[in-house]
Every structure is written in structure tokens, then in C-alpha cells.
Amino acid sequence: MAASVILIWCLLPGTQLIIDNPQKSDAIVVLAEGDQRYWRGLELLRAGYGRHLVLDAMTWVLYGQTRDHLARLFVSRTAGVNASEVSVCPMSADSTGDEANRVNECLLALDPKPRSVLLVTDQYHTRRALMTFRRRLPQYTWTAAAVSNDFQYGLPWWKRREWAKTYFIESEKLLWWELFDRWRN
DSSP: OHHHHHHHHHHSOSGGGOOOOOOOOSEEEEOSOOHHHHHHHHHHHHTTSOSEEEEEEEOOEETTEEHHHHHHHHHHHHOGGGGGGEEEEEEOOSSHHHHHHHHHHHHHTSSSOOSEEEEEEEGGGHHHHHHHHHHHOTTSEEEEEEEOOTTTOOSSGGGSHHHHHHHHHHHHHHHHHHHTGGGOO
């Protein structure tokens, strides 16, 4: 049974990983780092999909600077008139579940407190991220916007080595979520 489920999963075209249905929300959360994710979040903010954008950025040190500090500098240079509507959420989480907990702290710091949140992440991460955030933070209404990142993932996924690797790793994480993580606290 499990082997047949895994075989079917591997033969699907990869779209089961992707949810791209952005809805207008009180806040927009851009998960992890990446210029394309940030630009998509800023585009959605400017289009009225949220009143505030929260950019999560790791606190790891890169060339003598923390990444969250670099993110704040980047936002100050690029957000323009929207700079006051963008905040950086320092993150040290190493899993989507831990990331959800930290994002909640940053959302609670917003005024007014949001009731609905739009997640922005790479397309291959949208389904698992959305399921994780809905499970961990049910007090918010969640939707997701997928960011296309041709280097990391594309369709048909089996045509390029990096895409296949990303597909299998993310599929494994999603399967783990379905079988184990969703049932834990």
C-alpha cells in the first residue's frame, strides 16, 4: 500500500506541491529569504493584497552581518513609499513548524492585529507551508501565493536535475507532514 502511494506520488507531474491562490488579507508574510519572494510580496502589497508585509529573515551571520540586518537594509533601499508597511521578522527556525511559531510572534506585534494572512513562498513549498501554518496558527485565515523560481523548480520537474532533486526532497517533506507532523502538537 505505502509503496503504491509513493509510486503514484512520484509519477504525478509535480503540481500537487503547488497552491497559488492569493486572496486579499490583513497581512502578507514572505517566508525565508530570496529576492524573488520579497519582490512578489512587495508587488502584492502594492496591489492591495495586504496592509503590512512581514519578511522573515534568518539571524545567521553572512560576511560579518546577520541576514536579518541585511534584509532591513535591502527593504530600506527598495520598498520606497511602502517602507513603513514592511517589517523584518528575525528568524532562527530550521523547520516550517518552528518558522510558524516565530511568524506568529511577529504578527502579534502588528497594529491592528491581522485576522487573515497571505503566505508568499516558492511554488514547490506552498502546499506544505500552507498546511503547516493553518495547523499551527488556526486563529488566522491563510492563503498562499506561489513564486516561480526557475532555478529551483519547474515543470516538467523530471527534465532537470535540480528540479528533480527539489521535487523529491519537497515531496518527502510533504509526505512526512501528512503521515507524522500534522498529528503532533
